[in-house]
Amino acid sequence: MIESIRAEWLKTTRRPAVWILLGILIGVLVFLVYVPGWWFFAHGPEGLLPAGTDVQQLKAEYYPQLMVPHFLSTMPGLMGAACLALGVLSLGSDYGWGTLHTITSLPPGRLASLSGRLAVLAALVLALDLLLWAVAGAVALTFAGIDAASPAGPPLQQLIAAIATTWLVCSMWCALGVVLAAAFRQPVVPLAVGLLYMLVIEGLVFNLLGSMGGEGVRDLEKLLPGPNAGALVQAFGHGYVPAGFQAPNALVAAWQAAAAVAAYLLLFCAGTAYLLRRRDLT
Amino acid sequence: MSVFDARDMDLAVTSNALSKRYPNGVLAVDSIDLHVPRGQVYGLLGPNGAGKTTTLRMLVGLIRPTAGGAIVAGHDAGSSESRRQVGALLDRFGLYPYLSGRDNLRVVARYCGLGDTRVELALEEVGMTRDANRRLGTYSRGMQQRIALAAVLMREPAVVILDEPTNGLDPQGIVDMRMLVREMASSGRTVLLSSHHLSEVEQVCQTVAVVNRGRLVGEGPVSELRGARSLLVKAAPLEPAARVLFALAGPDRVIRREDYLVMTLDGVPVRDISHALTSSGVDILELRQQERSLEEVFFELTSRAEARSA
Numbered sequence: 001m002i003e004s005i006r007a008e009w010l011k012t013t014r015r016p017a018v019w020i021l022l023g024i025l026i027g028v029l030v031f032l033v034y035v036p037g038w039w040f041f042a043h044g045p046e047g048l049l050p051a052g053t054d055v056q057q058l059k060a061e062y063y064p065q066l067m068v069p070h071f072l073s074t075m076p077g078l079m080g081a082a083c084l085a086l087g088v089l090s091l092g093s094d095y096g097w098g099t100l101h102t103i104t105s106l107p108p109g110r111l112a113s114l115s116g117r118l119a120v121l122a123a124l125v126l127a128l129d130l131l132l133w134a135v136a137g138a139v140a141l142t143f144a145g146i147d148a149a150s151p152a153g154p155p156l157q158q159l160i161a162a163i164a165t166t167w168l169v170c171s172m173w174c175a176l177g178v179v180l181a182a183a184f185r186q187p188v189v190p191l192a193v194g195l196l197y198m199l200v201i202e203g204l205v206f207n208l209l210g211s212m213g214g215e216g217v218r219d220l221e222k223l224l225p226g227p228n229a230g231a232l233v234q235a236f237g238h239g240y241v242p243a244g245f246q247a248p249n250a251l252v253a254a255w256q257a258a259a260a261v262a263a264y265l266l267l268f269c270a271g272t273a274y275l276l277r278r279r280d281l282t
Numbered sequence: 283m284s285v286f287d288a289r290d291m292d293l294a295v296t297s298n299a300l301s302k303r304y305p306n307g308v309l310a311v312d313s314i315d316l317h318v319p320r321g322q323v324y325g326l327l328g329p330n331g332a333g334k335t336t337t338l339r340m341l342v343g344l345i346r347p348t349a350g351g352a353i354v355a356g357h358d359a360g361s362s363e364s365r366r367q368v369g370a371l372l373d374r375f376g377l378y379p380y381l382s383g384r385d386n387l388r389v390v391a392r393y394c395g396l397g398d399t400r401v402e403l404a405l406e407e408v409g410m411t412r413d414a415n416r417r418l419g420t421y422s423r424g425m426q427q428r429i430a431l432a433a434v435l436m437r438e439p440a441v442v443i444l445d446e447p448t449n450g451l452d453p454q455g456i457v458d459m460r461m462l463v464r465e466m467a468s469s470g471r472t473v474l475l476s477s478h479h480l481s482e483v484e485q486v487c488q489t490v491a492v493v494n495r496g497r498l499v500g501e502g503p504v505s506e507l508r509g510a511r512s513l514l515v516k517a518a519p520l521e522p523a524a525r526v527l528f529a530l531a532g533p534d535r536v537i538r539r540e541d542y543l544v545m546t547l548d549g550v551p552v553r554d555i556s557h558a559l560t561s562s563g564v565d566i567l568e569l570r571q572q573e574r575s576l577e578e579v580f581f582e583l584t585s586r587a588e589a590r591s592a
Contacts, residue, residue: 003392003395007389010385011389016380098372105344106390106394107394281345282345
């Protein structure tokens with residue numbers, strides 16, 4: 001398996017698409033999540049916000065102290081989508097280029113090479129996760145410096161738990177991408193299906209049906225990967241909620257959500273192994 | 283012969299009733315028995331859709347047979363022991379377009395636990411050292427094929443499987459490939475290649491198997507499949523000439539056509555035949571040696587098989 005990991009690491013880290021995805025995520029984090037919000041609250045939004053809104057408290061979310069809830073309220077969805085794409089590209093492209101035939105005909109075999117692939121993807125998702133948290137921390141520290149606010153960060157335990165959570169959630173979406181690529185044996189359709197499911201089916205349809213009050217829909221949502229990932233993230237709390245607004249309620253308890261996300265991660269990996277092992281490479 | 287007996291024999295690849303029926307019901311390979319001698323270039327010959335690629339993929343372990351089995355390099359086809367000794371260049375090269383030629387080889391080397399020295403040697407062997415740092419996507423088809431071949435050779439396999447190795451190559455590329463195949467065989471490797479180009483197979487293979495509609499319709503050394511050479515004799519008068527040939531080779535080896543005779547050459551020197559004819563007062567109008575081409579053999583075998591199945 002070590003051989004497979006070394007080979008997978010080389011081909012994955014040399015792939016421009018991986019760096020492009022990373023660049024997009026960093027760009028989104030800095031220029032869509034952090035800079036516009038901080039700029040908006042720093043430059044006189046008087047009159048634009050509801051009466052009684054504490055602008056200072058809103059601004060504080062952009063400082064290191066409240067980095068965890070702020071990051072978790074914005075980034076996991078985007079990171080999940082990027083990781084799903086990463087998973088699809090990893091295996092789907094190997095089908096497309098015929099490189100899976102080459103890999104499969106080499107000594108390590110189907111399962112060993114898959115294990116290497118999954119290990120490298122897990123490491124890559126962790127690296128991406130750490131990098132994004134680091135960038136968020138650096139930006140928050142910069143804003144705190146500009147506003148002469150406290151540079152103190154969040155409690156270390158909370159930060160580690162948050163990093164682990166985003167890694168778990170992103171790994172699950174990445175594994176979904178891999179299993180979809182194995183199912184469709186190409187990169188394009190699984191990418192479309194995965195994003196459609198993640199963003200439209202779970203993100204829009206179920207949210208809409210759930211908000212209309214259907215208890216059955218809520219029960220069904222508790223079984224799905226997305227709502228469980230959302231519940232896990234929400235367990236870290238939320239930032240300042242202005243008067244008249246309501247913080248979202250977690251669908252299930254944190255431990256239950258963590259178990260569900262981990263179970264989905266294992267299920268997707270096992271599904272990929274089953275498909276790769278069983279199917280012919282025609 | 284049981285497929286398992288073949289482990290001990292001097293065969294690099296053998297299959298026993300190897301069959302593949304796809305889930306849609308198509309029987310792509312139907313009970314094929316192959317016997318590939320060690321150290322030879324063996325050609326799997328057949329038209330497009332005959333089942334050659336499916337057969338080769340079963341030997342490499344990419345496709346699981348639905349019946350029968352195969353032994354490759356002394357181990358079950360597709361097993362890790364077999365994969366260790368088999369290098370395959372399939373119909374698509376299976377390389378990463380965003381990596382350089384060198385990095386493509388490094389990926390394969392790492393999968394196989396080989397060092398970078400082997401990569402450099404392989405690049406040198408296929409003459410690609412100079413362009414090795416260029417992205418594969420910028421290579422011509424011939425260059426890509428050389429990198430794919432380097433990936434195979436780098437592993438020093440005992441058995442090399444090539445699926446339509448000259449497809450899409452320019453004339454120089456085809457000549458280079460033929461030379462490379464011959465070199466592989468001369469270095470003791472067994473080469474099993476598939477092709478629908480009869481001339482290509484004829485030039486490089488010692489033994490061939492002819493496949494049609496998933497079935498093996500003939501297998502043997504090229505010379506054996508072609509049969510003995512024959513001699514076309516046009517002479518005047520024809521009747522005494524026929525008598526001379528009957529006396530030399532026996533009546534079952536001489537066929538009388540409308541205005542000429544065809545004699546199977548089986549050890550009788552042409553010089554003796556010529557001498558016997560002129561000594562008996564026959565005027566020789568034409569004396570020409572004939573050899574069946576592989577193309578003729580191929581069409582004879584496939585049409586015979588089709589007539590049988592009809």
